Amino acid sequence: MADPRLKAAFAERRFIVAPGIFDMISAKVADGMGFDCLYVTGFGTVASHLGVADAGIATYSDMVGRVGTMARGCRTPVIADADTGYGGLLNVRHTVVGYEAAGVSGIQLEDQEMPKKCGHTPGRRVIPAEEMALKIRVAAEARKDPNFLIVARTDARTTLGLDEAIRRGRMFEEAGADIIFIESPESEAEMQAIGQAIRKPLLANMVEGGRTPILPAKRLQEIGYAIAIYPAIGFLAAAAALEKAYAHLKATGDSTAIGESYGFRRMTDLMGFPEVWEFESRWARGDKVEGNQ
Template sequence: MADHSTYPVGLRHSPDKHQRLRQALSNPSILMAPGCFDCITAKLVANAGFSAGYITGSGVSMSALGAPDMGVISFAEVLERAMRIADSVDIPLICDADTGYGGPINLIRTVRDLERAGVSGIQIEDQAWPKKCGHEPGRKIVDTDEMVGRIKAAVDARHDDDLVIIARTDARTTEGIERAIERAQRYHEAGADVLFVESPESEAEMRLINQSLTAPTLANMVEGGRTPVLPATELEGIGYALAIYPNSLTRMIAHQGAAMLQVLKQSGATAGFADRMVNHRGLWDLFDYPTWTELENRFSKT
């Protein structure tokens, strides 16, 4: 059997990604998972030394369709992007799977296809379709029993028991924090590994979530959103096991990209922005260019 250990990440499969994610969630220190929406942003997350990444549904919708996070994107489009991202980096990835994209049978397919694509954690929420960003108004949620069915279907569908199922509830905004916590507890009883109470509106509510729930919890850090954005050490002290930063990179790229384009438009050159850009070689090396070249040479005619 050929030894593929020296292949670029895009040409090898790491079968222990699920196990690594589950182990990281059991550690006493909080797991930070920055958002990514394509292979470039995933590479940046991995190369920065983070132990996991978060495939952001809103970021994928914006980058793939030019559309906001309003349920416009299809499962096929999310799956294609998730597969490419998972094949490009060697860190575990959590994928935002919205509502599961249909009824129980659709959700079973969603879990199985994402697991085959190389995703190690799948997030499912209790919104009604079409879903919306968890920090925007107008969200509608399904009844608790329907979401319990979604979680049970997801748990039953996974092939590897180490695949992490994350249950998100958006009940805080419409039903209050106590009701949201009650829902999260029901989802844990249904088999969810991690609980995600979306958009708590104060540090006191964040503390209440962690005092009330025994399962690992997720904090969603959205700059300018409904929830206080706290340092990871403070989130860890509150009791969170996982923190995601869905669109931090997206916002930075939008801001810096706009600034660079203004420099180019006004001066006719990018020199004024050069110190804030990687050079040609740096960009190519981000994608393991020397390794790809060595592999090409190994099998090319001489």
């Protein structure tokens, strides 16, 4: 079931900052930070799972299990990237049903041609707007829980221009999307124009090194946005830390002088080892489950 707190946060007009998660370590760390929402990034999840580019290679089967593991492992509501819905209208229906059953609170669908490409990268092509609007209508009909949110993304800005991207955003509003995501505007002025044109909650994609300027959350809210996702922040930080640690180990043959780390004890706590140890200790003493004594 979708978490009703996410829909309530939008209704209350609280600005939502959603960090990207891509595996269970990132999910558990972010889950303890007090965010209103976490965002399962396609780029990061495909990279960590398959070690390949986010270029339409991962399938529904590759993704739904990992998405579900992250959603079920977090107390925080989760929105998950589902690319194009992994095919046509029937695939979209199957994807929405599967992601909702997996425990996410929102699904992101985009209007790219298959195979899709990662946002903020060149060569993205989009399907006709009317075809995407049908996908959104199918998605809205397929969900069982009204708290399950549909994020409609258009990648039209890069190849077809801002006006077409805004037109598509309005179409997707009418088709039943709960949140509109116009990918990769290229200036703050463009973002302001989007904020003035779209009525439903708007999503800003803050990608370090991407095509869109990184604006503070307060400024995003001022110009009309309701949620900002930071899909790359986690895996970029993780890759940098790993590179530094591995380079130090290779150069010195010593892992003890790398500097500050998360700490083995903290990691065992994060992964739930104390509960495991308590369980094993209790049963090693021969304790019985109540009712079976």
